[in-house]
Amino acid sequence: MNGGYTVRKNIVVLSGSPRKGGNTDMLCVAFTIGAENAGNSVTLFRTADMKIGGCLGCGHCFKEKGICIQKDDMPPVLDALRKADALVLASPIYYWSVTAQLKLAIDRMYPLISVKAMIKRVGMLLTCGNKNSDVNEGAVFMLNRLCRAYGWENAGIVTAAGLHNIGEIAGREELEEAAMLGGKM
Ligand SMILES: Cc1cc2nc3c(=O)[nH]c(=O)nc-3n(C[C@H](O)[C@H](O)[C@H](O)COP(=O)(O)O)c2cc1C
Secondary structure, eight states: OBTTBOOOOEEEEEEOOOSTTSHHHHHHHHHHHHHHHTTOEEEEEEGGGSOOOOOOOOOHHHHTTTOOSOOSSHHHHHHHHHHOSEEEEEEEOBTTBOOHHHHHHHHTTTHHHHSOOOOOEEEEEEEOSSSSGGGGHHHHHHHHHHHHHHTOEEEEEEEEOSOOSTTTTTTOHHHHHHHHHHHHO
């Protein structure tokens, strides 16, 4: 609450899991329910279902007011990011990092350096097979460096470890943690 009214936040979730209905999807659903119950609005992009090319490093976005030269599925994501108050990166860990599908979208956020977004806070939702969640260190390192580069505040990271099969996260406390993160973005 702020002066007696609720401030509705626009949250963009970029999810990198290719597996529909998988553990990462379920974390995203829990996050979204928590966020919407708190009066926020959530726009989720499943990057694995989208046509997103790798950044060409051409510098076009620096010369042309943040416009990317590639006409694929990324420009609407950039539009949404420019209107967002908060960003959440969600991914299963693939080889100690986020999935390639999510990393493509992250690299394509390069235009946000020249024409800034109004994002203030970020969060992360991660799932991994290993029981020891130190396999997430690469992804967490990247998030913290993104925060430093863009001046974002890290609002929280939810990590669900030891997951292999689709839907295995059902009943786990990390779903509640994701909902709580959604509420406090
Ligand atoms: C290609 C591939 C690479 C993976 N690499 C790792 C890894 O390095 N560390 C780990 O703990 N789990 C790894 N996993 C397991 C997934 O992170 C884990 O099962 C996750 O919960 C899957 O999420 P999903 O249900 O959203 O697909 C990998 C899975 C796949 C398919």
